[in-house]
Amino acid sequence: MSRISMATGVILIVLGGLAYALTAFASWTALIPALIGLLFIVCSLIGFINQTIGAVLGIILAIVGIVGTGMNALDLGAVYTGASERPAAVITSAITCVLLIAYVVVVMIRGLINAYRKSIALPQ
Numbered sequence: 001m002s003r004i005s006m007a008t009g010v011i012l013i014v015l016g017g018l019a020y021a022l023t024a025f026a027s028w029t030a031l032i033p034a035l036i037g038l039l040f041i042v043c044s045l046i047g048f049i050n051q052t053i054g055a056v057l058g059i060i061l062a063i064v065g066i067v068g069t070g071m072n073a074l075d076l077g078a079v080y081t082g083a084s085e086r087p088a089a090v091i092t093s094a095i096t097c098v099l100l101i102a103y104v105v106v107v108m109i110r111g112l113i114n115a116y117r118k119s120i121a122l123p124q
């Protein structure tokens with residue numbers, strides 16, 4: 001799980017950096033995905049010490065991130081109609097939200113697979 005958190009963190013840092021650069025360094029809020037990515041890297045480092053705590057912190061961070069970015073992502077329709085005031089922020093939030101949802105799904109499925117493998121382990 002730590003490698004998944006690390007990869008997600010790196011992707012979010014790159015996304016935040018690109019969003020900040022594409023908005024001509026005008027808005028600090030474009031760095032929000034990078035901040036979330038940095039927190040994912042911290043969760044990953046914690047996960048190398050204790051896998052369970054790292055995974056739980058990563059899932060909590062992802063859920064909070066989904067709630068936070070989901071509000072902006074709901075305005076995606078306004079970007080397509082041209083009525084959005086901040087199209088870059090909406091697009092960045094939508095990408096971040098999708099990445100975080102994918103992270104939660106992957107971590108949950110891997111957790112279920114690991115639990116299943118432990119339950120069918122043969123006694124020695």
